[in-house]
Amino acid sequence: MADVEHTIGLLLGTEDDWPRAYEALLRRIGTITGPDGKTHRVNTERVTIEPFNLRDQPRHELVIDRLAYWYYHPREWLKKIALMDDVYLLNSPFTFQSMEKHAAYCAMMRLGLKVPETVLVPYKNPLDNSRYAYTAARYNQPFDLDRTAEQVGYPLYMKPYDGGAWVGVSKIRNPDELHAAYDASGERLMHLQASVEGYDVFARSLSIGPETMVMKFRPDQPMHSRYEVDHSFLSAEVGDEVVTISRLVNAFFRWEFNSCESLVRGTDVHPIDYANACPDVAITSLHYYFPWAMAALARWTIYCVVTGRRPRLDTDTSAYFEISDDSSLSYAEKLGEYRRLADAHFEVDRYRDFCASYLGHVDEIVHDWVTSEEFRSLLRETVRATYPVHEHERFLAHFGGLIDAWQRDHVVPPA
Incomplete structure (x- = not known):
């Protein structure tokens, strides 16, 4: 016991x-x-x-x-x-508060991150509230949707201010698409956000506590192919910036299980979505990266309860804003200071020492588990529950091959 x-x-x-x-x-x-x-x-x-x-x-x-x-x-x-x-x-x-992305955009703009130009537009349809008609008639300013979109610049995206899973997101190339998407938005509150055209790579980073995995993401592919296994798609400097932004967002808002999407163009990192209350960790989408995610989740949660880590409900925004408001600091220097605050929040050094001292066997356990019949049974049952019968064999081979690749790449040396 x-x-x-x-x-x-x-x-x-x-x-x-x-x-x-x-x-x-x-x-x-x-x-x-x-x-x-x-x-x-x-x-x-x-x-x-x-x-x-x-x-x-x-x-x-x-x-x-x-x-x-x-x-x-x-x-x-x-x-x-x-x-x-x-x-x-x-x-x-x-x-x-229900995946509210708007405040996240505002905070990260204040911190100087390269968030694309973003405008919040009023509801298309009246709200179901008896006071709306009076308030709207007296205080709602008429606005020119076309002019607003022109100020943002085409192409742009219309996206819910609080949405998730890409629901309600539309790429807008011209006024006709703009009005069609706005008419369809109904009572959803929408952002217009400039598109980052000609980007080199779409990076999606999954963070669990102080651990972050940056993955190459292909949003135009079906879900089982969106995460491409590629270990060198970013330079070391850009990869470190993506990790810093991911950790900064999480420390700032007290989030510990979150994903961040960034578009990388040249050496510029443009974060476009970083408030995901229920980030994707399904085996049928993460596949190769799934064992890492489960190991990171186990390590962080064990660390928290064993060490008695206390929750922080308050957000010390002033410490971050002091850095962002310091005009003597370059962008790179500000990122370095943000990283220092974020690492302190997540107790990165203490966490690493804890894992080395008390959880050093977890990698071997994860490798043994992934090679076990228990894991293969989980994979089979998940594929059968997710895909039609005629695709079971195909997807079992697809995910099985990716998991086998992870096993080969993560062989744990004998003690």
């Missing part, structure tokens, strides 16, 4: 592949001896939705949230356990 038992809650929607993988890894890791000299075991529990008394004591020390960005009842439960019980959350429900 472990000296200390920790319970991590999984607040889930429709996904089942990565939760099963995460649960399997924690079982295989078993107990570890922590820096306090005690043995620790981390267990999981899938959280159910039910009435809760605001004075109830939660069973969980940490909750991985994949649901509350659209389901408000569990979101309010997360707020309660964070405010009243100091439960550690991946991610903060206070700053996400």
